[in-house]
Amino acid sequence: MDTLSPWLETPRSNKERVVQQLMHGRQSATQLQILFHNHKHPSEESGASSAEELVRNILTSFDHALSALSCIDQDQTTCNDDSPWCENRKRLGSKAKRGCYKRKRGAQIWTIVSATMEDGHAWRKYGQKKILNSKHPRSYFRCTRKYGQGCRAMKQVQRMEDDPQMYETTYIGTHTCMDSFRAPQIIPDSECWESHMGPQIPSKPSLKREPREGTRTGNDVMDLDPMVWKEILGAHGLDCSSQPGMGV
DNA sequence: CAAATTTGACCTCG
C-alpha cells in the first residue's frame, strides 16, 4: 500500500500536463548533472565545465518555467493572502508563536526515488520526524541558501520500506538560487512569490563561498540507472481561492 | 568560531 504519493493523478488540464513535462525534463537534467558530477575527470576540466554549465542552464530554464507556471496559477487565483509558507509568521507578534506555517500551496511538488540524496544542491537539514506507517524517519531539508538568496526549495527524504537503500525524495518548490554564484537573480517569476516579502534577511550578507555539500555521502554510490528514477509527478495546485476563512 | 545537525517543543490540519 502506498500511503504516500497521493499526488499521482492524471493531469486534468493542459497546464498540469505542461508542468508534468517540465518536471520530467527537469529530472532528466538533474540526472545528467549528477552524471557529470560523477564522471568529471581532472583532465577534461575545461570541457566538462562548459557541459556542466549547459546542464545548469537547462535546469535553470526548467526551474524558471515551473516557477512561472506556478506564478500564473497563483496569479489567476488571486495570490494575495499572506503568502504561503512565508516567513511572516511574526504577525502573531504577541508571542512569537512558532507555527503560522500554512501548508505549502502553489508549490511544485514531485517525488523521486533514488539511491542517493545528492542532487547537486546543498541542503540543510532542519528536522526529522518519525512517520507512523514507516519504520524509518523522514528528514526535512531546505536549501542552504534560503537566507542568502531566499531560495524556497525544500525536500524531504525518507527511506523506502521496500528498499532501505533507496531514498524517496520529495521536492517541494523549485530552486530560485543558483548552485554557484553564476546566475544573477533574474528570476522574473519570483516577484510573484515575494510580492510582499518585506526586506528581510537584513543581516548575514556574508555567505560563504562554497557550502561544501559533501556531508554524508559514504552510503551509496550514485550508480543508479535512470530507470530507477521512478517519478511520481504531482499534479497539484490552485487552492488559493478555496482557502477556508480567507474570504474577502 | 561558524556553519550544519540533532532533538524536543510547538503549531496546524484533518
Added chain:
DNA sequence: CGAGGTCAAATTTG
C-alpha cells in the same frame, strides 16, 4: 487528539 511539519536551542563538526 494524533500525525505531520517547522522552529530554535543545544550540540556537533570542520
